[in-house]
Amino acid sequence: MYKILKAEKLAEKIFLMDVEAPRVARSCQPGEFVIVKMDEKGERIPLTICDFDREKGTVTIVFQIVGASTLKMSELQAGDAFQDFVGPLGQPSEFVKEDFEEVKGRKYLFVAGGVGTAPVYPQVKWMKQHGIDADVIVGAKNKDLLILEDMMKEQAGNLYITTDDGSYVRKGMVTDVIKDLVENQGKQYDVCVAIGPMIMMKFVCKLTKELNIPTIVSMNPIMVDGTGMCGACRLTVGDEVKFACVDGPEFDGHLVNFDEAMKRQQMYKTEEGRAMLKAVE
Ligand code: FES
Known part of the structure; x- marks a missing residue:
């Protein structure tokens, strides 16, 4: 069993948990994910790793309620435990595997949207630990849905926050901030890492392709x-x-067919959709 040491509500429907999982904590890297299972009959839920402490043997996960399983998971408290906590799975972020001299010479821009802020966090932290100042944009629908602001502030070179409705810092989409940084402030970036809702990643990629x-x-x-x-x-x-889940989760955004991926995502949201997809495959 994998004990939950901390359970905290970050925002409406978004929760953070520190889980005692020494083996995962020892070897995980930014970009990788874990699969959690609450009990014998529970659904397997893949979640990207938000943080880890190798000494304490803990892994931090952040999740959003999207269905019955995550709703049930949100009710767990410190002291409860997961039956399974499998990982690390997937491939680590590119920069972890690349030649460090090359990584060091690049200017990184991280773009996080909503709950996607959680998987961006360990990447920005890795940068800071390796002496690289990265620029970070965090976008949320409104102030109440903004998560991990203080943690991110500690690790980012520059942090730019934006809200769709203008209820905090500035009003606009993350793409507005990218445009502002590049076109008005003359910033230059060698790599952008964008993690968030599919529609956000699609539009970030459209813009960064142009740029x-x-x-x-x-x-x-x-x-x-x-x-x-x-x-x-x-x-x-x-x-x-x-x-x-096997080849990624990270890919070259300029090559991803987002429209197709979003269609599949919609289908998989419903039982009928899943059955339909199975039938045509
Ligand atoms: Fe099922 Fe990748 S999540 S095959």
Whole structure:
């Protein structure tokens, strides 16, 4: 069993948990994910890792209520435990695997949307730990849905916050901030990492393509069981077929077919949709 040491509500429907999982904590890297299961009959829920403490042996996860399983999960308290906490799974972020001299010479821009702020956090933290100042944009629908602001402030070189409704800091989309930084403030970026809702990643990629900034996205939102078996996370990247949970979750955003991925995501939200997809595959 994997004990929950801390359970905290971050915002409406968004929760953070510190889980005692020493083996995962010892080896996990930014970009990877875990699969949690509450009990014998529970659904397997893939979640990207938000933070980890190798010494304490803890892993931090952040999740949003999207259905019955995550609703049940949100009711767990410190002292409760998960039956399974499997990981680390997936591939670590590119920069973890690349030659550090090259990574050090680049200017990174991280773009986080909504609950996508959680998987961006360990990446920005990694940058700071390695002496790299990264610019970070965090977007939320409104002030109440903004998460991890203080934690992110500690790790980011510059943090730019925006809200769709203007209830905090500035009004506008994350793409407005990117445009402002590049076009008005003369900032130059070598790599953009965008993680958030699919529609946000789609529009960030459209813009960064125009601006000529290579962009990495995380396709975690389309994962269902995270095992490579259900087929839900199949996507087209360039002219190749990939599975987010096995080959990703991070991919070259300029090559991802977002429209197709979003259609599949919609289908997988319903039981009938899942049956339909299975029938045509
Ligand atoms: Fe099921 Fe990837 S999430 S195959």
